[in-house]
Amino acid sequence: MAIEIRDQYDKIYRYCYHKVKNAVLAEDLTQETFLRFFSQTSYSEIGKQLPYLYTIARNLCTDHFRLRTFDREKELPEDALEDVAQHRMIEQTELTLVIRQALHVLPEDEQELLLLRYVNELTVSELSEITGLSRFAVYRKTKTALEHLKTRLRKEDFS
Amino acid sequence: MELYLNRVTKQYGNKIACDRISLRMKSGVYGLLGANGAGKTTLMRMICGVMTPTSGEITYDGIDVRQEAYRDVLGYLPQNFGYYPDFRVQDFMMYLAALKGLPKNPACERTASLLRLVSLEKESKRKIKTLSGGMKQRLGIAQALLNDPKILILDEPTAGLDPKERVKFRNLISRLGQDRIVLLSTHIVSDVEYIAGEILMMKDGQILHQGSRDEIIRTIHGKIWECCVPETNAEQLCTEHTVINLRNSGKDIILRVISDTIPRENAVSAEPTLEDLYLYYFQEEAEQ
């Protein structure tokens, strides 16, 4: 299997997981995303069609949004953190924990931008296609999101 | 999934190598059994688009044999194949992978997994000219699978394999036949016996019989006899009929013969095997 699809699987999965907060569902949605993607395009360069891939994922997640019934504030995924720690043995620094908490306070669209830009490494053009915002707007919002996060972290620092 | 041959003929001057062959093949393993020169290789070459039929058509799900889309789902192991000098096992696989339309990364991954499948992963850096016959054959099988073909044509694939390799090969082919059309030609009866779901018997360019092992064995039911005769009479019997095998029994010899009618009074009708069938149909060629 091409290295590209492998990578993208993980990235789409991470995105879906962020949206629906459920591992099993996230994987279902990831697989559905790829199935739909390949039913529409004949594979040659998945790299050039990333916005399309993410748009499918995004729409699928929105359709399942109803599963997120609880209040965002209360929903600190500490269980998920342990899950992650067990499965991935990621170094659980206090910083990570703090960042996670801070992230959850941010508006949804800012969280999404941070994930897509800094973690999934999408370019500004790609993000612009996915979100429908202009490139400038994407650039500005991403900066703002990061600033918000920093501000929030500073607040945490003093608490 | 259907490979359709419609009255496929190949003629060279006066000689007819394949005579109006019509077949419909769905997924599964088909064994093409016949003596050398029966037209097996010619038929396979036509199915692979390597030779053009004099008349008739060959299609897979409506796609004609001459089209690129057909070759895209085809995997072929010829009876003899060469390699560019100084090619290593890895180079050979990568070269053919490119020809089969695989870009570099998938080609690398498929090469690695296929070499593992045929137990050649340790030889990937070896030059092909240093490989034994059996290894080269396994390499040939590996390359045929590069593009995950739906039609797999193997011409004498077990030639040069030792018994252990042959068993491994049979298991592999059985697995592959599950969602593929596999056509393998051989004159080794036991290969076909164990793995083919359907057997095609070919003689003089025609398909004599087509069916499962039991179905085609039925055609020589009552034609295989075992006679117990004194040693002195044995030679006489040998000249009259084709002897499949003989064994000693005290002072007498038990001969297994082919005969349309009972050869001796005390002869007993024997249950035919595929080996018997082969000799029954191909006795002239077998004697050459």
Added chain:
Amino acid sequence: MKQMRKKDWSHELTLAFAAPAPKRKEAFLKTMPVPQLDPRGFFFTQLQYIRKRTWIFSIFILLACIGIVRFASDGVCWKTAALLPFLTLITTTEFARSTQWNMVELEMSCKYSLSQILMARFLIFGTVDFLILGVIIGIVSTQSEFYLLRTVLYLITPCTMTAALSLWIIRRTPRNESIYFCAAASAFISIAHDLAGSSGAYFYHPDLLPVWEFLCLASVCFLLKQGKELLSSARKGQLLFIH
């Protein structure tokens, strides 16, 4: 911490957004379609498989021609023309590789089959030889005793003749023998130039110009025809050389 750079943020955010490992990844990935190599990609892989020695010898011939122009006192034209058949020989032997090494059957059964491989090689060598020849003609014409068009004529003809003959030989002769016959043909044309050129000026006499023009045109047509026939033979399986 506030002075973290972008890549630090990437790292930290990746940790923050981490998800539990997916459980059904491998099984699913096996069902995904395999990416395809498009014709352009195929062309580039063919480029990679041209033997290095072909490029090296071609450059060598180019340098030799430059040498002739630099150091020869006269007869620059026929001397260069005597070398050119070898340039063509080197490149056309690349077309004989498949038959020489018994790869025809395997290559024919692939998606990008033998005729497409040959086509790719035509394109590659057509372009490369055209360029090399262009450079050689340019250099020779500076020293040539003839005006440009005449030089072009005298230099192109041995190339096209050799190429056409070689392709004809490859199409007709099985396996290893074809290379030897091609070499013989190139040698013949080269020696003809050597002998005729060194023996006097009659070879390039202006009266013979129409003969040269005819030869040039005929060999170009012959070359194109042989190219077409070779591709057609490839498609029909005639390059297997059985019966």
